[in-house]
Amino acid sequence: MNGFELGTDGPTVVLTGVDGTRTSMRAAAYAAGLARRQGALLVAVYVSGVGAAGGFAGLSAGSLAAVTMSSREYGEQLRAEGTAAAAQLGIRFRFITAEGDPYRELTRIADEVRAETVIIGASEAAGHRLVGSLAVRLVRAGKWPVTVVP
Numbered sequence: 078m079n080g081f082e083l084g085t086d087g088p089t090v091v092l093t094g095v096d097g098t099r100t101s102m103r104a105a106a107y108a109a110g111l112a113r114r115q116g117a118l119l120v121a122v123y124v125s126g127v128g129a130a131g132g133f134a135g136l137s138a139g140s141l142a143a144v145t146m147s148s149r150e151y152g153e154q155l156r157a158e159g160t161a162a163a164a165q166l167g168i169r170f171r172f173i174t175a176e177g178d179p180y181r182e183l184t185r186i187a188d189e190v191r192a193e194t195v196i197i198g199a200s201e202a203a204g205h206r207l208v209g210s211l212a213v214r215l216v217r218a219g220k221w222p223v224t225v226v227p
Contacts, residue, residue: 087115088193092221094183094211095121095155100198104226105159108196109166118169120190121159123152124179149174180214187221195223 093108095101105121112119125148156172163170171190175182187195200210212225 087111088117089115090118090120090190090192091115091194091196092120092122092183092187092190092192093196094179094198095123095159096179097151097155098198098201100201100226102198104196104198104224107224107226109162109168111194111196112168113166117193118171118190119163120171120173120186120192121155122173122175122183122186123155124182125149125152125174125176126179179211183211183215184218184220192221195221197223197225199225199227 088111091108091112093101093105095105108121109119111117152174156174159170159172173186173190175186183195183197186192195215197212197215199212212223215221216223216225
């Protein structure tokens with residue numbers, strides 16, 4: 078062989094979960110950089126826990142509606158921020174919102190978009206060290222390479 082291959086063997090679809098926490102936003106920034114360098118599609122997913130069973134069982138119908146609206150508005154704010162950042166970086170970007178269990182929704186969406194890697198922020202909750210965080214569950218799924226960003 079005379080030359081070397083130009084291009085990449087890296088991922089063409091990078092999925093990241095965003096929820097506005099410090100670690101999820103760092104993970105999104107890492108994922109955006111990876112997508113930019115690889116020429117990949119960046120898929121950002123915001124999962125609202127509103128649809129999760131039992132998470133809001135004690136709320137009245139009015140309170141649940143307010144939480145749902147607030148969550149949707151926050152998702153739209155994240156979408157706008159992500160779209161602006163992607164345009165600035167010159168990367169292809171797709172933002173998906175879902176309701177329910179974050180693990181189930183992220184795995185479902187990763188399969189749907191045929192993600193080749195998942196970038197997720199480390200949980201900052203102390204209890205997750207004992208019972209397992211979303212990141213640990215995604216790693217254990219063994220479907221994609223998962224990068225956990227502190």
